[in-house]
Amino acid sequence: MNDSAYRVETAPRLAQWRVDAFSSASYRKSDPFRIGLWNWHLTVERNKHLLVKLYPEVSNLTREKPPIASFVIKLVSTSSTNRKTIVHPVIFDKQLKSNDDFVWAVENFFGGRFIIDVEFLDLKIAPPSGGEPSSIWNSYNIEKHSAATALTCFSRMLSEGIHTDIIINATDGSIGAHRAVLATRSPVFQSMFSHNLKEKELSAVNISDMSFEACQAFLNYIYGDFKADEFLTHRLALLRAADKYDISDLKEACHESLSEDIDTKNVLERLQTAHLYRLPRLKSSCMRRFSPPGKLNTKFEFVCVCVCDCVSCVGCC
Incomplete structure (x- = not known):
């Protein structure tokens, strides 16, 4: 069958799937389509009734932050002789995790070609610590999610050594890092990598006055992977590094903490x-x-x- 038979067309908050040549006792699952933070699927199954399902694709995001959806879903016949529309009552704030969380059994189905049309009125996520769910389409939540995702990616770049291009040598170990990240956070690093200094030539920076653990805490802070216990343990070493490499926000954080x-x-x-x-x-x-x-x-x-x-x-x- 043509690949387009499984493709769902999308627009902001809207999804539309055209289902053609759908015979009795058959099943069809759409390609994944993106709405909000999640990939979604639609399925149709024809037996005694027509069963329509809408659910998010299984992923770590879905497990950790299952969508709480409000939507309108309808079936629209495209037959020239039997035009008809069936609309499901509006769904409000329903949490969707699996393909059994929303099942629409359509009894008086009209047959032939049809369109499944979904309008997402809202998508929410619940805070990990509990409390009222909040809309992902609120501008503040979009900004917060974007920032959190970026920090997670930076953290993985460091912890998994993804495409590192510089080695940081501490007194008792070495850590792979990224010139671009270091240069963005520190004018001293930027100067090192911009001029023909030994650090640029050797692709290595020697921080001989920091232990491996303190250096790891220093890089974790630079990459946005802040850990409170690391910070408290290595405050003095972090202050020394912040002063040496001119990272003013880290120096101020150490200043405030040491005063308390x-x-x-x-x-x-x-x-x-x-x-x-x-x-x-x-x-x-x-x-x-x-x-x-x-x-x-x-x-x-x-x-x-x-x-x-x-x-x-x-x-x-």
Whole structure:
């Protein structure tokens, strides 16, 4: 049979399948067609009744985010002698996972050639954490889904080593990465790969002051695969790398995080870090944490003078 017999024509939110020469006791399944985030199928089966089914193609997306569909579906006869239209009552917010979730048994079918016409009124997905489903056609959700998909792709590029073209050498291991991604996120990397430096010639960057795990966390952040436990474990190494490679958003994230959990055990280290990487808010947080309002703790005034080489702590903090 002609391949066009299985093809479904689509327009935004609309799908139309022309079914020709459909005999009794037969079955036909359409080619997949794209509406929203999913590929779909239509099937028709003729036995005692005509059975029409609409369902999304089996995929990881369908399993993780099954569509919640609202739609109108109808059969339109194309016979010149018996023109007729049968319309199913409107379906509202029905979750579709398998080919048995929507089955339309048409009793008074007119036979001959016909069209299955589907208008999708809305398609929704439920948040993974629960709550009210939201429409994928809301502009915010489209933007959010697009961004999430892009980040997932970047993450796979790194984790699966897809077409890597540069090697990052840490102190105890190496990781494949992509020049274009690194150059986009860091002007230092961009300069390395744009000029005839050894990194460009050797297709390798040596980060000799980072462990493999810290380097992995650094690249995960660059590729959008943020992991909170990695970040907390390697904050100081990430701050050093962010400063070295001029990644301002990572440096600011480390700055903010280091300012949140200052205590008596780490305050001297934090003051030194604040001075080394020019983090005024971290300095102020250290001083405020151990000084009464309006007063300066003499002990920490002395410490700050030593660390900062300032005449007066008040001036720099």
